[in-house]
Amino acid sequence: MIARVACISLTMAALSGCGMHQTVKPVERLGSKTVCIIDNKKAAQPIREIVQGVxxxxxxxxxxxxxxxxxxxxxxxxxxxxxxxxRKSFHLERAGIIVYKKGTQVGSATYKVDDDPSLASQMINGDKKIAELTEQLFPGKAGE
Structure with missing residues (x-):
């Protein structure tokens, strides 16, 4: 019985995506309907375009x-x-978005997958994950 419970617990932990780490600190009222994005040519594309679209x-x-x-x-x-x-296909390995108001950090969103190629959580849709992070980072509409 104990072995069965341990086996089920390990299976559930593996399926829960424990190899993925995501944190979001949403921005609060920005007081501006304009957001400037500093281009980063070293970052994987299309991150900027997805953030911009959201x-x-x-x-x-x-x-x-x-x-x-x-x-x-x-x-x-x-x-x-x-x-x-x-790894058999392209997947999002890590992403980060930081928001500043007048030069002071007011919000951030990060996503990272552990380096274990067997983790099923690595096979997510990267574009959707970037959009999700941006939605969570900016929870309201402009001006709210």
Whole structure:
């Protein structure tokens, strides 16, 4: 009986995606309907485009700033980073979005998959995960 309970517990832990780590600290009232995104050519694409699309759908005006722009170039600025990895297919390995208001961090969202290739949680749709992180990071509509 104990062995059976242990086996079920291990199976449930494996199926629960324990190899995936996600944290989101949502932004609160921004006081701006404009969000500037600092471009990151080193990050896997299409992260910026997905973040930008979600923000536009929430009523934000999005401006893309060049790499190296200052966090204080706009009242609300977002940075992003992320990588995909190939293991039988491409999957999102890690992603991060940080939001700054007047140069001070006011929100963040991160996602990371452990380096174990056998984890089923690695085979998620990366585009949907980026959109989900952005939705959670900006929970309301622009101006709310």
């Amino acid at each position: 923000l536009v759908s929430k009523g934000y005006e999005v401006k893309v700033l060049p790499e190296g722009a200052s966090l204080s170039d706009c009242p609300v600025t977002a940075t992003y980073d992320g990588t995909w990895r190939y």
